[in-house]
Amino acid sequence: MISGGTSIFDRIASFSNVSYTKDECVETASFVSACDGLATVFDSLGVAFAFVKSDIVGNIAKVRAKQEELPHRFTTLQSIVKNELSNQNTSKSTRTATEGLLWLKRTLDFTHQGLKMNWESPTNEELSVSLTKSYQVTLAPYHSVFVQPLFTMTMKACPSRADFYNNLGITNAKSRQQFQNWLNGLGRCVYNLNEFYERNGISKDAFGG
Numbered sequence: 001m002i003s004g005g006t007s008i009f010d011r012i013a014s015f016s017n018v019s020y021t022k023d024e025c026v027e028t029a030s031f032v033s034a035c036d037g038l039a040t041v042f043d044s045l046g047v048a049f050a051f052v053k054s055d056i057v058g059n060i061a062k063v064r065a066k067q068e069e070l071p072h073r074f075t076t077l078q079s080i081v082k083n084e085l086s087n088q089n090t091s092k093s094t095r096t097a098t099e100g101l102l103w104l105k106r107t108l109d110f111t112h113q114g115l116k117m118n119w120e121s122p123t124n125e126e127l128s129v130s131l132t133k134s135y136q137v138t139l140a141p142y143h144s145v146f147v148q149p150l151f152t153m154t155m156k157a158c159p160s161r162a163d164f165y166n167n168l169g170i171t172n173a174k175s176r177q178q179f180q181n182w183l184n185g186l187g188r189c190v191y192n193l194n195e196f197y198e199r200n201g202i203s204k205d206a207f208g209g
Helices: 028-043 048-067 076-085 096-119 126-137 148-156 161-167 175-197
Strands: none
Touching: 028 048, 028 096, 028 175, 048 076, 048 096, 048 148, 048 175, 076 096, 076 175, 096 126, 096 161, 126 148, 161 175
8 A cells, every 4th residue: 555645646647647639649748657657557466467467567668669769750550550551561570569558458458447347337337347348348358268367366366446446546536536636547558549540440359369
């Protein structure tokens, strides 16, 4: 639990601060920073989620590495993906940043739907229930029959609803608003990226596994 009246959102980059261009392209640097913060949030879910955090960190690294190749050119996520897709000689397996971002957005979707459902639950639904529901519609369709049971077991190891929010330091009006802003910003990123991938014909089955 975070003490001193502060929350985790006082020390991580928030999705509410992700920048967008006029045509709704996601600014790479602020997005990557917010995803670094997401990895920290997953620490509050406990050690059972360590492999999920590791996957998040790995996919962030793929996007960051691509940006650092040409930082003045790859200022948005969309510019990175378009660059990789524009090379007709590039096989699907070598579109590293596009694949990393695809899996990252799936995890963002899982996180957003699960936490939004839990946060807004009129019955104070336990976190394990909300995340399990979210998993079934966001990540499960892309996971093999070998991976799905692992996630099912992981959901059962979730902390209680009360402990999770206490771990984040959500104890007062300020921290509740910080979390709401973070959640809203996360939802905007998910919507934007889902729309971009669909509009550009990147198959929902691409890079499944």
